[in-house]
Every structure is written in structure tokens, then in C-alpha cells.
Amino acid sequence: MSAVTQSGLHRDTKGSKLVRYSLIGISLLFVFLMLILPLITVITEAFKQGFAVYSKAVADDYTIKAILLTLEASFFAVAINTVFGLCAAWSLTKFKFKGKKILATLIDLPVTVSPIIAGLIFLLTFGRQSPIFPLLQDADIKIVFAVPGIVLATIFVTFPFISRELIPVLESQGTDEEEAAALMGAKGFTIFRRITFPHIKWAFLYGVVLCAARAMGEFGAVSVISGHLRGKTNTLPLHVEILFNEFQYVPAFAVASILVMLAILILVARSVIEHKGRKK
Amino acid sequence: MYVELKHINKHFGNFKASDDVTVGIEKGKLIGLLGPSGSGKTTILRMIAGLENPDSGEIIIDGKVINNVPASKRGIGFVFQSYALFRYMTVFDNVAFGLKIAKKPANEIKERVHELLELVGLSGLEKRYPSELSGGQRQRVAFARALAPNPQLLLLDEPFAAIDAKVRQELRSWLKGMIQKLGVTSIFVTHDQDEAIEVADEIIITNRGRIEQVGSPYEVYSNPKTAFTASFFGQPSIFKDYSNFRRFDILENAENAIVRPEFVKVTKKNEVQKYKSSAEEGVVEEVDFRGYGIELRVRVNGVLLTARRSFDQPRIDVGEAVDVFIYRMFVTQGDTATLLENKSLREPVVVI
Ligand SMILES: Nc1ncnc2c1ncn2[C@@H]1O[C@H](COP(=O)(O)OP(=O)(O)OP(=O)(O)O)[C@@H](O)[C@H]1O
Ligand SMILES: [Mg+2]
Numbered sequence: 001m002s003a004v005t006q007s008g009l010h011r012d013t014k015g016s017k018l019v020r021y022s023l024i025g026i027s028l029l030f031v032f033l034m035l036i037l038p039l040i041t042v043i044t045e046a047f048k049q050g051f052a053v054y055s056k057a058v059a060d061d062y063t064i065k066a067i068l069l070t071l072e073a074s075f076f077a078v079a080i081n082t083v084f085g086l087c088a089a090w091s092l093t094k095f096k097f098k099g100k101k102i103l104a105t106l107i108d109l110p111v112t113v114s115p116i117i118a119g120l121i122f123l124l125t126f127g128r129q130s131p132i133f134p135l136l137q138d139a140d141i142k143i144v145f146a147v148p149g150i151v152l153a154t155i156f157v158t159f160p161f162i163s164r165e166l167i168p169v170l171e172s173q174g175t176d177e178e179e180a181a182a183l184m185g186a187k188g189f190t191i192f193r194r195i196t197f198p199h200i201k202w203a204f205l206y207g208v209v210l211c212a213a214r215a216m217g218e219f220g221a222v223s224v225i226s227g228h229l230r231g232k233t234n235t236l237p238l239h240v241e242i243l244f245n246e247f248q249y250v251p252a253f254a255v256a257s258i259l260v261m262l263a264i265l266i267l268v269a270r271s272v273i274e275h276k277g278r279k280k
Numbered sequence: 281m282y283v284e285l286k287h288i289n290k291h292f293g294n295f296k297a298s299d300d301v302t303v304g305i306e307k308g309k310l311i312g313l314l315g316p317s318g319s320g321k322t323t324i325l326r327m328i329a330g331l332e333n334p335d336s337g338e339i340i341i342d343g344k345v346i347n348n349v350p351a352s353k354r355g356i357g358f359v360f361q362s363y364a365l366f367r368y369m370t371v372f373d374n375v376a377f378g379l380k381i382a383k384k385p386a387n388e389i390k391e392r393v394h395e396l397l398e399l400v401g402l403s404g405l406e407k408r409y410p411s412e413l414s415g416g417q418r419q420r421v422a423f424a425r426a427l428a429p430n431p432q433l434l435l436l437d438e439p440f441a442a443i444d445a446k447v448r449q450e451l452r453s454w455l456k457g458m459i460q461k462l463g464v465t466s467i468f469v470t471h472d473q474d475e476a477i478e479v480a481d482e483i484i485i486t487n488r489g490r491i492e493q494v495g496s497p498y499e500v501y502s503n504p505k506t507a508f509t510a511s512f513f514g515q516p517s518i519f520k521d522y523s524n525f526r527r528f529d530i531l532e533n534a535e536n537a538i539v540r541p542e543f544v545k546v547t548k549k550n551e552v553q554k555y556k557s558s559a560e561e562g563v564v565e566e567v568d569f570r571g572y573g574i575e576l577r578v579r580v581n582g583v584l585l586t587a588r589r590s591f592d593q594p595r596i597d598v599g600e601a602v603d604v605f606i607y608r609m610f611v612t613q614g615d616t617a618t619l620l621e622n623k624s625l626r627e628p629v630v631v632i
Pocket of ligand 2: 323
């Protein structure tokens, strides 16, 4: 271990001290300017006129409603994408079938397509100009400019997060252990619970966290389909925008600070999961 | 016959992995399934276990056709090539898994697991995880796990492949002893001919999805029936035209001549040799040290043959002209192999 540094590189190949410190310096400066500074600004702006104004803004009815809606949409997105993610990852790694490549590619579509387009897709599919709109109306189902539309849009944009985390782990595991269990008489669900799930647990939780984070922060797709009805179809990010456009800066930053705190919470959860997952 | 395969065919896409496989296995025997990589050994094992379905043909165990019996109901123990131990379970839970699935009472499970771990020499390691075991220990856990539900048939896919040479040697004799002691009919896959010869009661030789030959290790080694089997064992020198080797009968439509190192005797010009007069002239091209002695490569009649000598014989150098006597060779015609003896062996010996 003497001549070889921890990362496995020989000391000579790492360049001089000058290079090292300037690289680290640039990275730190960048992170500070692009991340820390804005975050501090959000928090200080939020508390600019004291805690009373802050708590009033946060405890505002519309804000509470927005928080609840955001949590609701995130919950559904995580729940549905969990089921879908498990199914997709499982079938892509354990089965051979026609169209497998296409499925694998399509799963990634939501990350490559602009969220605005995603919103528009749902607007066109379920909105007034859509051929199925009369059917929905007869059945008294409202999707566009209503909560279901927001949930749908959120699901769409967070679609690949869980399956993408699961696929590499499932792939690396192979099918031997499951076959061994099946040979001893274990049934499908037992095999999943006892053999597969322990293996994918941390990757799965990591996917859930990423999915939740993305769901809470989603703006574009939701913005298109929500109709911005305050107290009805306003999620937290949309609420921030509305407040900001109305020049209510302090409340805007106060609500934004909630999102920041959620993000930090998720970051912590993520680190814990990553740490635990690595230990295994 | 305890296990019987009748006219089994199996395709993967257009690739024929099993081609009319027909073979029978006696109860209590330890069978080696031997063949080169990709010859369909694992496929045969997986079909017997029920992890793969044949396209056609019958699999019979103990007189019953089991093609439609699900894998879990066949009462077969399977040791995977990679062991496939449950990595998130302890050694104890690994071995206990099949018993728990079968809903055996807890104390019975405990007793059986301890009995098995003692049998494989792993008592005291119950609480370890597979990642905390050596290769040989993992192999033993896999073996114990496969045996736990008392299978009537044990299938082992390359059980020693992932273990280093020294331990492998020990485990081979250990496994052979263990299986004999338990009396469970077993089939193990290997592509290592020494391993098959050493461990198996009977060897089934596979090649390109077909069964080439079945017999005792001695039988398949010394009396190969097919061109493939003849060329598979030993360290054969294979060449086309053997007409220059005058002391051998010429067969019609002969394709290849196969000479194993033990068929060749190389002597120095001044050494005494019984069949000196009918020896061929050769030139040594390579002399290699091996653990057991010296391996030579000698050019005779334009053909490069491999031969062996022991350390206590006089030294031979590269470039040296030597006498080469070939006792016998296999000659292939199409798919069959015939053993030819040097005619001098039948003639009265003239000692000079
Ligand atoms: N699931 C599969 N899909 C497609 N081809 C397969 C599959 N399983 C096996 N094959 C092919 O069938 C042939 C025989 O495979 P098999 O695994 O039985 O060989 P093997 O004798 O066990 O080889 P090895 O010694 O390398 O393990 C190989 O050419 C392999 O590529
Ligand atoms: Mg194999």
C-alpha cells in the first residue's frame, strides 16, 4: 500500500499539488456558486421579514393544500412506478421475449422527452379535443385540470426511476438462486420475498427516493395539465411560481424553502440508503 | 435403469443443443457427463432437473415418465456450477431452505441441518454468510443444501470448476467417498477428462449435443468407439496420412491417425530397445520439463508426435536424432475409430 494510493493510482500519475488543489478548488467554488449560494438565498429571503411572516406564509391554506397535493401526487407516482418498475425490471432481466429491446428503450423515453411535451400529451389525450373526451365526460371522470391529470403527469415523468435502478442489480444476480429455490419447491412469491427482494432492496429504496424527489419537484408537465387552480390543482412548485408572479416574494421563498427542506431530507435518506446498501 | 433419457431433442432457437440423446443410468452409480464446452452437458442436466423442457423425447426416473412433473416435485438435488447459494442467508438457512419449504417441524430441520453440516465438515460455520466462506466451503454448503431434502438423484454441474487445483484434488476424492457412502445416484458434469476418469463409475461422453459413447473410465479411454472419443482423451497427436508408418495396416477411407503419448516410445540411438529394428527415425524438436518427467515433441515422417520420458532415463536434447517406436494408433473412418497395433508386436522379436 506504500506506493499505491487509495484510489489505486500511482502517485506520479496524479500530477502535482498545484493541479490537485486547483481542481478541488474549482469544484468547490462551482458547487458553492451554483448550489449553496442559491439555497442560502432561498432561506434568507424566506426569513427576511421575520419568522412570523414566514410561518404565516407556510401555514396559508393554499400552501397547505399545495403541500398535500404534492405529497398525494408523489405518493401515487411512487406506488404505481414501484409496481410498474418491478414488473418491467423483472421481465427485462429474467425473460426472453420479442420486443424486449423496444421495451427497454421506451422505458427511458420520459427522461429524454421534455416534461412540457409530456404534459401536452396528456392534455391532448384526455382534453376537450380528444376523441375519448365525451366518454370521460359521460362517466364523470375529470383528468385534465384536475388531480388525476397531475398524478398521471407525475407518474409519466418519474416512470423510469425505479426500474432503471433495479435492472442492473437484477442482471448481475442471474437466475441461479431463484432456480435453486424453485427446485426445492419454493413458489413464485416466496422466491421473490426470500431470494430476490433482499438482493434488490437497497437499489429499490434508492429508486423510490429518486422517484419521490423527482415527483415532488416536477414542474413542467404538471404545469401544462394543472390549469393552475389555486387550492385545487396547485402543487408546491406551481404555487411558488404563482406567488412569485404576484410579486409576493417572501411567501414565494417561504414555500420554496419547504421544497428545499424536502430535498435535503431526501438527500439524507439517499446517503443513508447508499451507505447501508454498500455495507451489504 | 434408474434414470433413462429416450430420444431427447432440444433446440435453442435454431441451435440444436441435444440431438437424439438416449442413455440409461443405473441406480446408485456416480456418472460423469464429459464433453467439450458447449457440447450440451448442462442442457442435459437441466432437462433432467426440469429447469428446461425437451422438444421431444422422454425422461424417465424410476420407471415413471416425468416430462410433465414440475421441477420441484421431481425429488432431485441440484448443485449449480456457480453454487447459487442464497447470499442473503446464513449457511444454516441455506441448508434449511428446502426443509422449511417442505414445512418440516423446526426441531427436525435443526437436527437435519446439523447432521448435514457435520457430514460435510462445516460444523460451527452455521452463522456465516456465503461471502464469508472459501470456495471449497461454499461447494460443501451447496452439496449439503442439495442433499437436505433427501433427493433420490443428485445432479452436479461442474462442481469443481471454480476451485483451485490443489483443493479440487481433495474435493474430488471427498465427493466420491461421500456419494458412495450415501449411495445416492449422481450425475456430475465436467469438461476435465482427468476428473471424469478419477471420479466417475461410468462416463457419458457428449459432443455437439450427441452422446458419443458410454462406458467405464477404462473402457472409454482405452477402447474409444467413435472418432471424437478417440481424439478427446489423452494428449493426442492427430495427422492425416499414416502410410509412411510402414508397420501399420492400411485401412480403406482412413481419415485421421491418432497417436497418444503413451503409444510412443522414444529412445536414444545408443539405448537398448526391444523393437529397435522396426523403430522409425525421428528428430527431437522440443524438450519440456513436466512435473512427472519430460515431454518431447519429435518429428517422425513429417509428423510431430508427443512422447514422454521419465527423469531416470538418459537425457535427450533438442535436435537429437532418435529412434521412435509406435506401439499403436487409432485410425478414424468417418465416425468410427479402430485401434491398430504395430505389426512388429505380433512378430517374433529379433534381438540384435
Ligand atoms: N438458454 C439458452 N439459450 C440459447 N442457447 C443456449 C441456452 N442454453 C444453452 N445454449 C446453447 O446450447 C449449447 C449447449 O449448452 P450447454 O450449456 O448445455 O453446454 P455445456 O456442455 O454445459 O458447456 P460448458 O462446458 O461450457 O458449460 C451451447 O452452444 C449454448 O450456447
Ligand atoms: Mg455447462
